[in-house]
Amino acid sequence: MDTGNIEIVEMFKGFSITQEDFRTIENKFQHLKLHKGDILLHENDIVYNNYYVLEGCLRAYFIDDSGKEHTLQFAVKDWWISDYTAFFSTGKAIMSIECIVDASLYKISKNDLEHLYLEVPQIETYFRKKLEKAFASFQKRILGNLSQSAKERYTTFIATYPNIEQSIKNYHIASYLGITTESLSRIRKDIALK
Amino acid sequence: MDTGNIEIVEMFKGFSITQEDFRTIENKFQHLKLHKGDILLHENDIVYNNYYVLEGCLRAYFIDDSGKEHTLQFAVKDWWISDYTAFFSTGKAIMSIECIVDASLYKISKNDLEHLYLEVPQIETYFRKKLEKAFASFQKRILGNLSQSAKERYTTFIATYPNIEQSIKNYHIASYLGITTESLSRIRKDIALK
Numbered sequence: 001m002d003t004g005n006i007e008i009v010e011m012f013k014g015f016s017i018t019q020e021d022f023r024t025i026e027n028k029f030q031h032l033k034l035h036k037g038d039i040l041l042h043e044n045d046i047v048y049n050n051y052y053v054l055e056g057c058l059r060a061y062f063i064d065d066s067g068k069e070h071t072l073q074f075a076v077k078d079w080w081i082s083d084y085t086a087f088f089s090t091g092k093a094i095m096s097i098e099c100i101v102d103a104s105l106y107k108i109s110k111n112d113l114e115h116l117y118l119e120v121p122q123i124e125t126y127f128r129k130k131l132e133k134a135f136a137s138f139q140k141r142i143l144g145n146l147s148q149s150a151k152e153r154y155t156t157f158i159a160t161y162p163n164i165e166q167s168i169k170n171y172h173i174a175s176y177l178g179i180t181t182e183s184l185s186r187i188r189k190d191i192a193l194k
Numbered sequence: 195m196d197t198g199n200i201e202i203v204e205m206f207k208g209f210s211i212t213q214e215d216f217r218t219i220e221n222k223f224q225h226l227k228l229h230k231g232d233i234l235l236h237e238n239d240i241v242y243n244n245y246y247v248l249e250g251c252l253r254a255y256f257i258d259d260s261g262k263e264h265t266l267q268f269a270v271k272d273w274w275i276s277d278y279t280a281f282f283s284t285g286k287a288i289m290s291i292e293c294i295v296d297a298s299l300y301k302i303s304k305n306d307l308e309h310l311y312l313e314v315p316q317i318e319t320y321f322r323k324k325l326e327k328a329f330a331s332f333q334k335r336i337l338g339n340l341s342q343s344a345k346e347r348y349t350t351f352i353a354t355y356p357n358i359e360q361s362i363k364n365y366h367i368a369s370y371l372g373i374t375t376e377s378l379s380r381i382r383k384d385i386a387l388k
Contacts, residue, residue, distance in 0.1 A: 062337050071342040072333065085330040094337070117319070124318055125311070131325040136279040138332040139266065143256050143288070145339045146264040146372050178340050 007054055007106070011078075015122040024119055028112040034058075034099035041097040042189035047086035049107040053079050056103025057167055061175065062095045074100075074161055074168070080130060101167045150179045151187050201248055204221045205272075205320055209316045218313055222306040228252075228293035235291040239383070241280035243301040247273050255369065256289045265370035268294075268355055268362070274324060281329025344373045345381050 008026055017025070029052075034040060040058060041047065051058070053075045060073045060081060072095060075081035083093040090110060110115075117124040137160070144153050154177055158165065165173070174181045202220055211219070223246075228234060235241065245252070247269045254267045254275060266289060269275035272358060277287040284304060302310075311318040331354070338347050348371055352359065359367070368375045 015380070062341060064341040068341070070337060072337055072340075084333055085375070088326040088330055117322075121315055121318075124315075124322055128311075128318055128322045128325065131322065131329055132278070132282040135325055135329050136282055136333065138329065138336060139278055142263060142332060142335060142339070143266055145336070146266075146369075147256060147258040175340075 007137075011052065011106075012122070012126055013124060017120065017122055021120045021122075025123065028116055029106045029108050032105050032107060033103065034103045036099055036102050037054065038099040040099060040105075041083060041093055041095070043093055043096045045093045046090065047083050047093050048090065048109050048111075050080055050082045050087055050110070050113065051075075051097075052108075053081065054104040054106065054108040055078055056099065057101035057164060058105075059100050059105060059168070059172055060095050060097045069171075069175050070178070071172055074164060074165060074172075074176070076161065080134075100172065101168075106190050108136055145178065148170060150177060150183055151190065153177050154184070154191075199254055204382065205246065205300075206316070206320055209320060211314065211316055215314045215316075217254055219310065219317065222310055223300045223302050226299050226301060228297045228299065230293055230296055232293040233290060234293060234299075235277060235287050235289070237287055237290050239287045240284065241277050241287050242284065242303050242305075243292075244276045244281055244304070245269075246300040246302075247275065248300065249299040250293065250299075252291055252297060252299075253294050253362070253366055254289045254291045263365075263369050264372070265366055268358060268366075268370070270355065270358060274328075294363075294366065310374070329382060336386035339372065344371060344377055345384065347371050348381050348385075 005022065005026055008029060010024065012025070034056065038111075040051065043063065055077055058075045058081050059071055060075070060083065061069050061071045063069055073081060081097060083095045083097070085091070086093045087110060107172045113123075117127075140156075144156055148156070154173075155178060157173065170184055174184045177184065199220055202223060202230055203216065206219070212263065223379075228250065234245065237257065240332075252269045252275050253265055254269070256264045256266060257263065267275060275291060277291070279285065279290045280287045281304060307321075311321075319350065334350075338350055342350070351367065351371060364375045364378055368378045371378065
């Protein structure tokens with residue numbers, strides 16, 4: 001591992017984990033660096049890993065039959081990212097994940113994670129809590145998609161991902177909101193005028 | 195508890211739980227019966243409980259500022275339902291949950307659930323796995339909302355909730371799909387003609 005353990009200690013802060021358990025945990029995480037434009041996961045790859053973002057930004061997207069891109073998720077510092085449908089079942093990815101701002105990550109395999117749940121039960125608690133938060137935020141997003149205007153969804157996006165806007169392309173944001181880049185420009189102008 | 199323990203044993207099948215732990219679990223679950231039209235949870239209620247459906251059908255919905263209903267989720271046999279954003283944080287519900295087919299449920303409070311995670315760690319594993327599945331299915335639904343036609347979303351709905359269609363109202367399905375009941379009729383006719 002080419003970066004220290006401080007980040008792993010930081011990752012699980014709030015959990016009382018012994019020094020020995022930390023060594024067990026560390027051994028299961030692998031560090032990796034990505035450059036802007038690198039593809040971390042290709043559609044149809046078997047998904048073995050879950051990824052924790054130390055810094056940088058990644059984007060999970062799906063390409064539909066007509067070739068149009070749809071952004072499911074961005075991941076910034078302290079977020080996890082993977083194709084979870086595929087990761088939980090060790091199946092094939094339906095999405096791709098690309099690096100959009102140079103990134104530093106940890107990865108852990110499903111197999112190692114399952115062992116870790118047994119060896120260090122606090123890790124299962126950590127992931128159960130992370131899943132609760134992620135699930136609640138997806139629940140909000142589905143309700144937003146059903147009930148909010150594009151402008152309201154844009155405002156929610158800005159609140160969910162503060163400081164991300166300047167680092168990513170307009171068509172990424174538009175494809176996350178389910179609108180065209182032209183609509184995005186109109187919304188921004190509209191907000192700026194207020 | 196007015197129904198037996200068989201359902202609780204069934205709920206956690208695949209987990210090796212001792213007889214003693216089963217008694218601990220049973221004591222934390224409460225059984226309740228609902229009639230069609232009963233409201234289990236009102237918008238703005240503080241959410242203390244998570245609900246497991248033994249039989250019947252429930253619907254979680256959200257009413258937007260213009261008074262329009264949006265259906266987030268149906269819950270049938272062996273599904274869990276709550277306003278999870280509120281449940282995980284013991285906050286106020288933004289949704290309501292109504293019984294749409296007479297139902298038999300178990301409920302467990304967040305407090306009891308947190309104790310159970312410590313007393314019987316397999317329960318935390320059970321919920322972590324349930325959350326993984328629910329999260330993956332929400333991930334699919336968000337992608338579907340972004341990329342699929344109303345007809346494709348309807349087909350996915352039928353696959354997700356088989357045998358549910360005859361028991362629920364057309365406007366429930368339409369408000370789940372984010373379309374009008376007229377569009378739903380057109381889609382059904384279109385499929386029937388094929």
